[in-house]
Amino acid sequence: GHRYYGYYPMGTHLIVTAKPAGNGFADVAEHRQELSPIYNFYTHTERDPAYVAEMEELISLYRPLFITSFLIEDYLAEQNFNGATELVLTGASSKTAQALAFLVAQRKKEQGLNIHLIGLTSARNVEFVQQLGWYDNTVPYDQISGLDPSKKHVVVDFSGNHNTQYELQTLLKENLVYNCLVGLADWQNMRGEKPLPAKGEFFFAPTRAQNRQKAWGPAGFQQRVEEAWRKFGAAIQPKITLTEVVGVENLAALYLDMVEGNVNPRQGNMVRWGM
Numbered sequence: 001g002h003r004y005y006g007y008y009p010m011g012t013h014l015i016v017t018a019k020p021a022g023n024g025f026a027d028v029a030e031h032r033q034e035l036s037p038i039y040n041f042y043t044h045t046e047r048d049p050a051y052v053a054e055m056e057e058l059i060s061l062y063r064p065l066f067i068t069s070f071l072i073e074d075y076l077a078e079q080n081f082n083g084a085t086e087l088v089l090t091g092a093s094s095k096t097a098q099a100l101a102f103l104v105a106q107r108k109k110e111q112g113l114n115i116h117l118i119g120l121t122s123a124r125n126v127e128f129v130q131q132l133g134w135y136d137n138t139v140p141y142d143q144i145s146g147l148d149p150s151k152k153h154v155v156v157d158f159s160g161n162h163n164t165q166y167e168l169q170t171l172l173k174e175n176l177v178y179n180c181l182v183g184l185a186d187w188q189n190m191r192g193e194k195p196l197p198a199k200g201e202f203f204f205a206p207t208r209a210q211n212r213q214k215a216w217g218p219a220g221f222q223q224r225v226e227e228a229w230r231k232f233g234a235a236i237q238p239k240i241t242l243t244e245v246v247g248v249e250n251l252a253a254l255y256l257d258m259v260e261g262n263v264n265p266r267q268g269n270m271v272r273w274g275m
Helices: 053-078 095-111 123-132 139-148 162-175 203-240 248-259
Strands: 018-021 024-027 041-044 085-088 117-123 135-141 153-157 176-181 241-246 267-272
Touching: 018 248, 024 135, 053 095, 053 153, 053 176, 053 241, 053 267, 085 095, 095 117, 095 123, 095 203, 117 139, 123 135, 135 139, 135 153, 139 162, 153 248, 162 176, 241 248
Parallel strands: 085 117, 085 153, 117 135, 153 176, 241 267
Antiparallel strands: 018 024, 024 041
């Protein structure tokens, strides 16, 4: 049989209503048509320029998230970073933040941008974030007050922590020129007692992807993503250790560790059913 890349449910089998399209097929089941096309398309790996067999595990771990990072970075650059000189990423050790930091660092190097890239992370992950080499400064959450409120900031929030949002908003005030909400990595702390001064703006990657596909054409969009992915894949591969997790019980334990935030960002977990 053939191998296809796409968004699969966590299971051993998947039955789809398939229609050939482009370099793969689309799931055209009626109940899935309200979803963005990105969730319904499966790419034949032999026709996928971004696919490298030796990097298959890394592709599984990072590529779905990388596209979100690519789209955020593209949007920030299009908006000229809203005139900010400081770019803050919460959840800086998360995979989506890693990729975004890499892309911003690349653009800074290529275009000489005056953007100071700051990674906010837990104290235990400070060393890992620093060793990535893409952030200009790494700040633990308990030192947010050390940010300079006189400078214009863009915040990209991957953590969803209410108290972190509150502290950033009340510290930076009008100099928080764009507050981009992406993830809920810290889902247990997404609510707090103090109301937030502002709501922020939710970033929905599929909508941005559709806009860029219209502007660049599907082939142009894919080419840009593939070029960026190849650079990031080569950069992140030596920084991550792949670990195989086998069986449903071990999967359940890993899932609970992830929910509790007890996973090592240096470790990439690949789950197999044991068949």
